[in-house]
Amino acid sequence: MTTTTDPVIQLEVGSGGGLIGASTPRKEDQRLLTGHGQFTDDLHVRGMLHAAFVRSPHAHARILGIDASEARALPGVVAVVTGEDLAKLTSPMVVSQEGAHPMVMETLPTAKVRFNGDPVACVIAVDRYVAEDAAELVDVDYEMLEPVLEMHAATDPGSPLVDEGLPSNLHTRQTKSYGDIETAFANADRVIETSFSSQRLTHVPIEGRGVLAIWDKGRAELSFHSGQQTAHVTRTLLAKRLGLSENQVRVISPDIGGAFGLKIPLFREELTVAAMAMTLDRPIKWAEDRAENLMASNHARDDSVSIQAAVAADGTILGIKAELWADYGAYAFYPPSYMIDVVGWLLLGAYKIENYEYTINVAITNKCPAGTLRAPMAIVTWATEGTVERIADELGLDAVAVRRRNMIRLEDQPYRSAPGYLYEALTLRESFDEALDRFDLEQFRRSQASARGEGRLLGVGLATVLEPTTYGSAWYKASGDEGSGHEAATVKVEPTGAINVMVGIIPSGQGYETTIAQVVAEALGSTTDNVAVRLGDTHIVPYGMGSRGSRGAAAGNGVAYLAALTARNKVLRIASHRLGVPIDSLTIVDGSIFVIDEAESRLSLADVAWMCYMDPTSLPATEAPGLEVHQTYDPPELTFSNASHVCVVEVFRDTGQVEILDYHVVEDAGTLINPMIVDGQIRGGVVMGIGQALYEESIYDDAGNNVTSSFVDYLIPTADCVPNIRIHHVETPNPNTPRGIKGMSEGPVQGGIASVALAVSDALKGLGVTVDQLPLHPSRILGYLRAAGAQDD
Amino acid sequence: MKARAIHLVVNGEQASGEVMPRMLLSDFIRDDLALTGTHVGCEQGACGACTVLLNGRAVRSCLTFAVQADGASITTIEGIAGPDGELHPVQQALRDRHGLQCGFCTPGVVVTACALLRDDPQPTTQAIREGLSGNLCRCTGYQSIIEAIEQAAAVGASTSADGTVA
Numbered sequence: 001m002t003t004t005t006d007p008v009i010q011l012e013v014g015s016g017g018g019l020i021g022a023s024t025p026r027k028e029d030q031r032l033l034t035g036h037g038q039f040t041d042d043l044h045v046r047g048m049l050h051a052a053f054v055r056s057p058h059a060h061a062r063i064l065g066i067d068a069s070e071a072r073a074l075p076g077v078v079a080v081v082t083g084e085d086l087a088k089l090t091s092p093m094v095v096s097q098e099g100a101h102p103m104v105m106e107t108l109p110t111a112k113v114r115f116n117g118d119p120v121a122c123v124i125a126v127d128r129y130v131a132e133d134a135a136e137l138v139d140v141d142y143e144m145l146e147p148v149l150e151m152h153a154a155t156d157p158g159s160p161l162v163d164e165g166l167p168s169n170l171h172t173r174q175t176k177s178y179g180d181i182e183t184a185f186a187n188a189d190r191v192i193e194t195s196f197s198s199q200r201l202t203h204v205p206i207e208g209r210g211v212l213a214i215w216d217k218g219r220a221e222l223s224f225h226s227g228q229q230t231a232h233v234t235r236t237l238l239a240k241r242l243g244l245s246e247n248q249v250r251v252i253s254p255d256i257g258g259a260f261g262l263k264i265p266l267f268r269e270e271l272t273v274a275a276m277a278m279t280l281d282r283p284i285k286w287a288e289d290r291a292e293n294l295m296a297s298n299h300a301r302d303d304s305v306s307i308q309a310a311v312a313a314d315g316t317i318l319g320i321k322a323e324l325w326a327d328y329g330a331y332a333f334y335p336p337s338y339m340i341d342v343v344g345w346l347l348l349g350a351y352k353i354e355n356y357e358y359t360i361n362v363a364i365t366n367k368c369p370a371g372t373l374r375a376p377m378a379i380v381t382w383a384t385e386g387t388v389e390r391i392a393d394e395l396g397l398d399a400v401a402v403r404r405r406n407m408i409r410l411e412d413q414p415y416r417s418a419p420g421y422l423y424e425a426l427t428l429r430e431s432f433d434e435a436l437d438r439f440d441l442e443q444f445r446r447s448q449a450s451a452r453g454e455g456r457l458l459g460v461g462l463a464t465v466l467e468p469t470t471y472g473s474a475w476y477k478a479s480g481d482e483g484s485g486h487e488a489a490t491v492k493v494e495p496t497g498a499i500n501v502m503v504g505i506i507p508s509g510q511g512y513e514t515t516i517a518q519v520v521a522e523a524l525g526s527t528t529d530n531v532a533v534r535l536g537d538t539h540i541v542p543y544g545m546g547s548r549g550s551r552g553a554a555a556g557n558g559v560a561y562l563a564a565l566t567a568r569n570k571v572l573r574i575a576s577h578r579l580g581v582p583i584d585s586l587t588i589v590d591g592s593i594f595v596i597d598e599a600e601s602r603l604s605l606a607d608v609a610w611m612c613y614m615d616p617t618s619l620p621a622t623e624a625p626g627l628e629v630h631q632t633y634d635p636p637e638l639t640f641s642n643a644s645h646v647c648v649v650e651v652f653r654d655t656g657q658v659e660i661l662d663y664h665v666v667e668d669a670g671t672l673i674n675p676m677i678v679d680g681q682i683r684g685g686v687v688m689g690i691g692q693a694l695y696e697e698s699i700y701d702d703a704g705n706n707v708t709s710s711f712v713d714y715l716i717p718t719a720d721c722v723p724n725i726r727i728h729h730v731e732t733p734n735p736n737t738p739r740g741i742k743g744m745s746e747g748p749v750q751g752g753i754a755s756v757a758l759a760v761s762d763a764l765k766g767l768g769v770t771v772d773q774l775p776l777h778p779s780r781i782l783g784y785l786r787a788a789g790a791q792d793d
Numbered sequence: 794m795k796a797r798a799i800h801l802v803v804n805g806e807q808a809s810g811e812v813m814p815r816m817l818l819s820d821f822i823r824d825d826l827a828l829t830g831t832h833v834g835c836e837q838g839a840c841g842a843c844t845v846l847l848n849g850r851a852v853r854s855c856l857t858f859a860v861q862a863d864g865a866s867i868t869t870i871e872g873i874a875g876p877d878g879e880l881h882p883v884q885q886a887l888r889d890r891h892g893l894q895c896g897f898c899t900p901g902v903v904v905t906a907c908a909l910l911r912d913d914p915q916p917t918t919q920a921i922r923e924g925l926s927g928n929l930c931r932c933t934g935y936q937s938i939i940e941a942i943e944q945a946a947a948v949g950a951s952t953s954a955d956g957t958v959a
Binding site for chain 2: 256260712722
């Protein structure tokens with residue numbers, strides 16, 4: 001097998017077969033449309049048992065004892081296990097990072113429960129019905145403790161401790177400073193203050209979490225079938241925590257019914273099921289129900305941002321100070337600074353601001369733990385763009401002009417942001433201008449004014465999105481986080497010419513089986529039908545970092561493309577030798593090798609593949625047998641894409657309802673592999689942003705009970721409440737990635753939140769309302785209007 | 794509780810089983826009949842992923858007991874395409890318009906759309922949006938699903954499927 005880690009010389013090579021950039025229909029669809037997809041809960045093996053979890057009804061309580069005798073006596077129950085049992089079978093998770101005390105998470109808690117829904121025991125039974133019956137019979141003796149429910153109050157010295165192993169509920173507080181912030185504020189004509197708060201919410205993949213764990217006693221191997229975004233990393237963690245060698249664990253991620261960042265950590269329930277499958281030597285399945293998903297998987301987004309902007313009278317932004325808070329809930333699934341810190345270093349957005357200081361504060365509370373939800377920094381665009389709007393308002397300037405005065409142009413790049421990130425080939429200003437070419441703002445202002453005359457409230461929100469998509473290993477090193485950003489692929493041209501590709505990214509709807517087939521077929525001069533893409537099985541696929549962020553295109557498809565180019569080069573070297581013509585006179589089209597300008601092919605890709613396996617003595621002496629390439633690729637420290645969103649809303653004064661009337665996105669994700677799929681990512685992402693802006697919220701009552709445990713209480717957008725979204729692509733290739741691919745899929749969420757919230761703010765302008773808290777559901781809007789005395793004017 | 798025998802027709806074929814009275818129709822279809830295309834997304838009757846046709850009506854199989862389906866005729870997602878895998882116009886349109894991403898809600902969307910087009914072969918866009926408002930999708934933003942159903946209506950989806958569906 002050829003192995004290389006140096007793709008740089010190959011970046012410019014490629015057959016240009018037109019497959020990259022084509023809206024190829026998806027290879028995945030046939031099975032998914034006909035009911036033949038295979039998701040975790042569809043798996044069934046002989047002798048399989050089912051797990052159900054006993055969960056805490058309290059936000060914060062000491063576990064005094066657990067009596068499972070009645071549950072164990074129920075016919076069909078095989079085992080009931082608690083944290084004490086699992087502590088003997090597994091090791092705990094420890095999350096540590098510079099600047100914070102390590103946080104320990106037991107497999108199941110032994111001393112106390114920390115949120116409503118915290119798992120305290122696991123029942124294994126012959127079917128799910130019996131398992132749930134038995135879970136009801138487990139009697140847990142609790143001593144109630146005062147719950148900690150508000151992140152700012154959580155850090156008061158007198159507050160009860162959520163984690164008694166830590167000195168405080170303030171898990172970390174860190175300040176970073178760039179440029180000369182004191183001088184910037186001293187020289188300012190005005191200092192303008194803003195604040196933005198986002199609600200706690202959750203991921204809501206339509207398929208919840210789940211696992212089928214199978215212990216093969218004969219081989220002493222664990223098979224862990226579970227929709228996992230980062231299957232290899234999960235394998236590493238499973239082996240460590242179960243005391244197995246990593247070559248005893250196989251993680252297989254079947255079809256995933258949506259993930260959105262939820263299906264990254266090794267969850268405690270999943271580890272419990274794996275440990276019990278080994279202990280009982282029986283296959284065990286667990287599929288969470290919706291209540292568990294809404295209450296006890298991961299939450300996200302409980303963030304706030306307070307900004308002070310030092311500005312000149314002409315609207316130039318001289319400096320920014322920001323105070324960021326995040327409520328991470330009861331346990332650390334991620335390092336304390338990981339998610340909220342991204343808000344910090346992205347907050348300057350599309351603007352040239354040299355002097356900057358931000359402080360992050362992470363509190364822990366008695367709520368479901370926080371995780372990474374598609375665009376973990378999602379609040380950031382609203383905060384940046386909302387601040388620019390406020391600056392314009394306060395200075396009596398036009399907000400478009402203030403944006404343009406401060407925006408980074410293509411000609412300013414390469415540009416290094418104050419926190420040190422390199423921007424290249426970004427059309428922040430140019431895409432903003434494009435959006436305003438497509439949306440007639442002046443015409444809208446006239447319509448808005450005349451509607452206001454009739455008592456109607458229309459508003460427009462403009463949001464320019466800077467989206468970090470692909471993190472290289474240099475980013476991880478610099479940030480102090482464990483991990484890498486490289487990715488791995490194996491391309492095998494089999495003896496008959498059929499192509500198998502294995503890549504370490506894992507799909508949950510992004511269409512990788514199609515896009516990877518496109519890039520590999522393009523590089524090898526083949527067809528997408530001839531390429532099978534195999535993902536998610538750690539026994540087959542080389543170790544990769546999986547799907548997180550928006551790395552699928554630049555890292556995952558990028559490495560597959562590079563590996564296929566390496567295979568192409570070998571094919572052409574062999575063909576050149578065989579035909580006695582120079583290598584640069586050859587090309588491959590639809591699997592046939594041509595001497596350029598000749599009408600007839602003299603050799604096929606399959607002929608060369610056959611030689612490689614079945615007749616290797618015919619190869620040039622310098623070529624090894626076989627036609628398999630393994631390749632890794634480490635992308636630049638950080639790759640960005642950008643977009644501009646325009647949203648028009650009407651706010652109904654009597655009901656507080658918000659209706660979206662028009663929505664535009666101008667997106668620059670560099671070279672597009674499959675525009676149809678990119679459009680799907682934009683529309684889905686914007687609608688997730690709309691959900692956050694208008695509908696969704698995980699709510700706790702005063703006692704810390706989660707009161708949003710069903711789809712009746714937790715509202716995600718439905719087909720009748722979202723707009724059509726008009727999309728325009730600008731394609732500015734990134735100079736440092738394969739084929740100029742940038743990737744995208746989180747930016748639309750950032751832009752969706754920002755443009756909807758700013759449109760509502762614009763609609764309410766002049767009524768004395770400050771829109772600073774999401775979601776903007778009818779009762780909040782009515783509350784704003786009542787507080788401003790503007791409901792009946 | 795005692796198991797009860799049920800007999801029904803599923804996708805045109807006879808099926809029977811011994812089920813506990815509390816067994817959900819969705820579990821019977823998935824676990825006993827091994828038709829796992831019907832997905833369970835909430836068990837609260839809210840997400841629509843488990844939608845099947847019960848005597849022609851689109852129902853939530855997670856809110857229906859298996860015993861209630863005794864004697865009924867059921868169509869699941871596996872019964873929508875042609876016998877050789879030829880896609881129904883609704884399925885084809887969803888593929889053409891990229892009306893699915895992860896595919897988990899898709900079986901419920903397909904079954905709901907088939908029932909919608911049978912009852913209203915030329916629906917307005919608003920009627921489609923309302924008709925699909927009980928099917929939650931977290932991936933697509935719905936626009937491509939709505940456009941797909943419009944496309945299916947335009948090619949006469951309601952008359953091109955077999956009698957059970959359309």
